[in-house]
Amino acid sequence: MKLTPELLLSAPSYINPVNDRELSLRGHNIQIIENLGITRDLNDAIDLTDNSIQHLTNFPLLPRLSMLLVANNRIRAVNAANIGANLPNLRVLVLTRNQLAGLADLSFVATLPALEFFSALDNPCTTQTHYRDWLIWRNPGLRVIDFTRVRDAERAHARELFGESLDTPTDLARQILNSETAAGASKVFTTSTAAVGADGGGAASLQALSEEDREKLREQLKRATSLDEISRIQRALRGATSL
Template sequence: MVKLTVDLVEGAMQYTNPLKDRELDLRGYKVPAIENLGSTLDQFDTIDFTDNEIRKLDNFPLLKRLKALIFTANKIIRIGEDLVSSLPNLETLILTDNNIAELKDLDPLIPLNKLSFLSLVRCPVTLKMNYRLYVIGRMPQLRFLDFKRITLAERKQGRSFVKHLAPITKTDSASDNGNKSKAGAVKTFVPGAPVGKKASDENADINAASKFQEKPPSNEQQPARDFPQATLHAGVKRVIMSGGNSQDLNAIQDAIKRAKTMDEVERLHHMLSSGQYAGFAAHWHKQQQQSQQQQ
C-alpha cells in the first residue's frame, strides 16, 4: 500500500484550476492516511484526494491558505477534532461517497466557521432521520449542502430542530474519544475544538426528533417546495413535502431491499434522497403483480 511520502507530495501534479486557485492533485494513489502535508509549505488553495483509501480525516499541519478539500470515493468513517486549528480558512469540503454513518460524527465540523460548502452525497449518514435538518441546525455557516442551496425556510427549521437535541459537552466528547482510542493513546484538548455526546443521549435525541416530527409547520407558514430534503429510515415519515405519501415511501424502501443490481440500488437511492418518488407505490405494486403472474 502506497504511503503519502514527502517525495510523492512534491512530485504530484500541481496547477491553477478554473477558479484561479492553486491545486495539488493527489488522486488515485490509494494512500491509507493523511501525512507529510507540511511539505506543501502551505502553497495551495485546493488539495484533491479523490479515489484513495483514507479512513480518518485528520493529521493536517497548519494550512492557512487551504480553502478546499476533495475526498470523493475514500473510506472516511471519522473526522478529527482538531480540524479548525489546522484548517482555519476551509470553505469547501467534499466527502461524497464515503462511510460516515452517524450524525454525531459530523460534529467536529461545527467550529469551521468559514465552511460554506459541504457534500456528503452517497454517505450512509444521509439516510439518518432528519439528517439535513441536523446538519443545517448544527452548522449555520453552511450555504450549500449536498450541492443544494440552503433556504431560509430550512435554516429556521434547522434552528428549531436542534433546540430539541441534547447539548454537546466537552466531557461527553472526551469520554467518547477515550472509548474509541487505543489503550495508552494520549488525547490533547484543543481550545475551540468540537465536542460530542454521550451514547446515553441518543435516545433523548430520538425522542426529541419524534416530538418535532409530530408538529410539522403548516402550509401557510412554509410552502411545500421549501421543506428540507431529508431522507429517513424505514417506517419514519419524511420531513419534506415531496408530493409522495407514506405508501410511496414504504414502496421505494421495499424496492431498494429487493434490488438485484447496484445500478438499480443507486437509481432508487437517488429517487429517495431527492424526494422524487410521488406515485411510486402504484408503479411498484403493478410491477410486483406482473412479476408474480410471470412466475
C-alpha cells in the same frame, strides 16, 4: 501507498478552473494523511479523491487551504479538533462516497467557521433522520449541503428542532450532542509513526522524516533540472532537516 515527501513533491500542482492553486493527489491508494507540512501551505485546494483514507486527521497548519476534496475514500471518522485548529479557512469540503455512519460523526462541521459548501452524499449518515437539519444547526454558515442550497425555511426548521443556539438546546439536540461526545471519546486518531493531537502533528510531519526520506530528497536535488524544482526540494529539506 504512503504519502511520502517524494510523492508530494512530484504530484501535479496547477491553477484550477476557479483560479486556485490545486495539488492533485488523486488515485494513489493513500491510506494515511502525513507529511503535508512539506507543501509549505502553498495550495488553495488539495484533491485526495479516489484513495483509501479511513481517518481524516493529521493536518498541519494550512491557513491558505480553502478546498479539500476527499470523495471516494473509506473515511469513517474525522478528527474535529485537528481540522478545526489547522484548517481555519476551509470553505469547501467534499466527503462524497465515504463511510460516515451517524449524526455524531458530523460534529466536525461545527469546528470549521469558514465552511460554506459541504457534501457527504453516499455516506450512511445521509439516511439518518434530521441529517440536513443537524448540519444546518451545527454550522449556521453552511450555504450548500450535498449540492443543494440551504434555504431560510430550513434554517428556521432546524432552530425549531434543536434550539435557537447551542446555549439553549432542545432535548433532541442534547441527545445527539451527548452521542457526539461519546463517539469522540471512543475514537483514537493515530498515524503509522505517532499519535496525532489537536495540533495535527505538524512538527512531526516536518521534523520526523526518516533518513531514507531525506536521502531521497537529496538525490532528487542532484537530479533536478529546473530552478523551480530545485527551489521546491530545497524548501522541503529546510523544513525537514538542515542540508
